[in-house]
Amino acid sequence: MSQSSPYPANAFADPSASASERALLERRARLLGPTYRAFYRNPIHLVRGSGVWLYDANGRKFLDAYNNVASVGHCHPRVVEALAGQAATLNTHTRYLSEIILDYAERLLGTCPAHLGHAMFTCTGSEANDLAIRIAQNATGGTGVIITEFAYHGATIATAQLSPAAVGLKAVPAQHRTVAAPDTYRDHGSAAHDFAKNVAAAIDSMRAENIRPAALLVDSAFSSDGIFFPAASVMREAADLVKKAGGIIIADEVQSGFGRLGQGMWGFANYGLKPDIITMGKPIGDGHPMGAVMVRPELVASFGSNTGYFNTFGGNPVAAAVGLAVLDVIEGEGLIENARVVGAYTGELLGAVQGRHSMVGDVRQNGLYFGVELTVDGDEALAATKTSAVVEAMREDGVLISSCGPRGNVLKIRPPLPFARDNAEQLAETLDRALSNW
Template sequence: MPPSPRIGSMVNAYTPGQGHLSPQDQALVARRTQALGPAYRLFYETPVHLVRGQGVWLYDAQGNPWLDCYNNVACVGHCHPRVVEALARQASTLATHTRYLHDGILDYAEKLLATFPAELAHVMFTCTGSEANDLAYRIARAATGGTGVIVTDNAYHGVTLATAQMSMSIGPAVAPGPEVFAIPAPTPANYPAGIAEGFAAAVRGACAAMREKGLRPAMLIVDTVFSSDGLWLDPPGFLALSAATIRAEGGLFLADEVQPGFARTGGSMWGFQRHGVVPDMVSLGKPMGNGYPVAGLVLRPEVITEFGAKARYFNTFGGNAVAAAVAMEVLRVIEDEGLMHHAAVTGAAFAEGLRKLAARHPETLGEVRGAGLFLAVEILEGGAPSAATAGRIVNGLRDRRVLISATGPEGHILKLRPPLPFSTANVDQFLSALAEVLAA
């Protein structure tokens, strides 16, 4: 079954089938529908019932292992013992918010900021990436006096009202908002004369369109690997011109690092660093707490001046003592286990293996793109993009207990984003499973 229109372009979201489900899992699906309502979606035609995780593995109720090639949330691996211990230790000691003095949040803030360019010297804490992007928009409005936002045309930036209206991939029921201006993603097809110049020109054109409607620019927000648009990373450096363009137009540049951040791209800690640019604001989310809800916004001090003078910021759970302890341990594990270098080396092997497999199956596997342990593979049928074929591959891998998803505006691009400890042996297992699916 192909992905649902638009919703499926962000993730493979299916109406669950019942054919291979046990009676117990069929009952779970029925309970879920009754309790959670119609807006939720499950992965895969036959849903997966998971009960625990360890490293790059997830386990079902029967104890079968599933290779996780998708969840960047558990960036240092599911249930990493050091992270779990830090969570339990702090939760058993003190769990309170940022209106009291506490060493933990300051120790973490300083360590986190040390991974950024010196110009980015403040951090504000939230619980989710959606909240971080929402806060960034409030700050941008205060700093610029503008309200217009530029996004790419299949972006995903969150689930609050403001960020959902910036998220084209959610679907037409919400997005876009009247102050949101979508431009084509930075692909060679969209900008054949040059991605850097073409994308910057699109930013300039969006600002002109705003002014025609009596609006002023507030910010350009991009996921710095453009994952929901299909994972567009190259050439390195192309975003610098667009950042300069939005600033010349009076707006700010917000780098959404919820997906590419925390060493995933291998060569650097943050996706924007591939482009040699320092953003005005950087939003963080999912991998920051390895599954614990902690997120944040890193920003230049001058950007927050106007907002800070006129408004108070408080988030009951954002930056609480437990969140700080967990996030600190995640950062330490990334450093201590050399996961940035590991992502670069393993990701390169992964990309090479995918390209070799694509050479044997050119009718189905198209271009392979990636940086570190964030990869994408175009899926074709008859030489054209095929969401239906991508759906069959995703579900075929699921039947072999290998978990991935699909992305892109047409839902035809395999999205590979495993936990960072993913090994070359795990790469070989994935490639073998994919070869089996293609042969079938």
């Protein structure tokens, strides 16, 4: 995590915080310990959410331009109704027969490429990636996984070791390999070629040490690496290299999937990829803890007979009801098309902001996913400091975003899918004001 991280230590209390806020922070530190982090130097005490809005304890509302967890909007009535109704009827696990879990599996698989025929359910995206790695290693006989240098794939032992954004490059085990993300800003036309070339080098490095490649685990939006959308040919070339080496492709769609990129349900489809496994989490439950793995049946044949899989709460009836409601909302409210149209409009507004502020080096956009990279005459430390300051200024002005990237200088903007044109205008105007302070 970069030094400009927007997650200050749990015990941190802003000098301007009220007595009640300081007391809450102190209680939080005492009860939860030092590992938890809070957003912003002046953390927000949230008590309610609705659509694209979050409300604090004083009744002030904030435009949420960051949380893809509540993908179809905070506390969507249809999702809440489905959750409450099923919770009042039955909630148990998948070792009993249940139609609703099968209905959900069938519906979710129907959004995926036809070669993915089995659904396996978890409670989090971390668990989904952990399970995908286990399946990949079992199916290929390999152990090595290729990831990007500042990736984030989860918080289990296996996935944390494949999340250098959280634990650092030194914590990545020796059998795995990291490659630079396709930096479409700095590398321009060579970014695609270099990514595939680096994947090839990673495979050669594994072979030199008698390590068999198991998988390429990739986030379709390179969300932690700085948010990049490379050419489709580059991604396909890298995927082909891994497949030829005996590995499989795992598409981590926790952040880039579920209509986020506005061109369909899944981010990997933008590149024409056919992953062997898709992992998902956060957005599929609109805030309810859910995750899933969609997988080629032949990959789990031996895994199922040799190891088996059971997750007490993964795929429970309440989760299935919630998942079905989320899919209904995405389809019924045209949210993928909204991501495409409003995303393009938001991108135009951010481009106009870039034209007014030389500090904005690049605006990267795909659907309702944006990376705004700030630069200061080659001074990376100063750029990171100013990026953090912009995030804080926007929070004080009522708009919530965050930052990402190995340099900590990319504004990460990823609002709920119902984001509207007037929300986009508020976002751009608030960013314009924040940048004007510099």
